Amino acid sequence: MKYDYLKENYSDLVADIKAICPQIGKNYEDIKLVAISKTFPSEEILEVHKIGHVDFGENKVQELTSKYGELKSESIKWHLVGHLQTNKVKYIIDFVELVHSVDSFKLALELDKFAKKAGRILNILVQVNTSDEMQKSGAEPGEVKKLCKEISVLENINIQGLMTIGMFTDMENIIRENFVLLKNLFDELKADYGSFKYLSMGMTSDYKIALEEGSNMLRIGSAIFGKRNYL
Numbered sequence: 001m002k003y004d005y006l007k008e009n010y011s012d013l014v015a016d017i018k019a020i021c022p023q024i025g026k027n028y029e030d031i032k033l034v035a036i037s038k039t040f041p042s043e044e045i046l047e048v049h050k051i052g053h054v055d056f057g058e059n060k061v062q063e064l065t066s067k068y069g070e071l072k073s074e075s076i077k078w079h080l081v082g083h084l085q086t087n088k089v090k091y092i093i094d095f096v097e098l099v100h101s102v103d104s105f106k107l108a109l110e111l112d113k114f115a116k117k118a119g120r121i122l123n124i125l126v127q128v129n130t131s132d133e134m135q136k137s138g139a140e141p142g143e144v145k146k147l148c149k150e151i152s153v154l155e156n157i158n159i160q161g162l163m164t165i166g167m168f169t170d171m172e173n174i175i176r177e178n179f180v181l182l183k184n185l186f187d188e189l190k191a192d193y194g195s196f197k198y199l200s201m202g203m204t205s206d207y208k209i210a211l212e213e214g215s216n217m218l219r220i221g222s223a224i225f226g227k228r229n230y231l
Contacts, residue, residue: 003047010048010053013223014033017207020208026216031216031218033055033217033218034057034217035053035057035224035225036056036059036219037058037225039063039228042067045067046071049071057078057079058078058079059081061080065091068095080100080101081100086107089107089110089111098160099111100127100200100219103127103128103129105147112156122156124159126147126162128141128164129141130166131167144189148193152193160195161197161199161217162185162199163201163217164179164181165203166209166210179202179210183213197216198217202217203219204220204223207220207223
């Protein structure tokens, strides 16, 4: 069958995560898996959804809204994992399940404004730049506590945790340091914010390290859908 590889890839990934969980003292049910479907067509998303997967992530608003429209009849929960410009908030506010990439109070204010208009509470994660890379979005680690405190007063925003992207490197110790930094911040803040439940870190290349360092939300695309073609 045309899409059998998706079922095989998904099954292999789930089996691997299930094998890791006992080693880190977690149950598979403790881990939220977000299938990152950017650049892949709606037909492939639908095939993975048929397996029983419901959480899918996109990093561009235009692509997200397009796929949402095409798959509106399905019980899919959509996540925005990429950088979000304030002028595009209005396009996703009605349906997005979780915004992973809030890195400023300005963006949080805009999300709160449109969430109020939509009559809903919007769940978000605060993105942290733990790798100190200029090209990456995310709040500086030293600013996270202040940012969360500012956001926490917004009536239509619910902070559910923190997110980071590990450095793109083959040096495992550096990736691990990035994840340890976020885990420490998460533990410090969780005591003050009862809504904190997601520590989102780990993608196809580094999810095993992320799980070992405490991640309970993985954002995985290539291991499910295959290699991306950006052309």
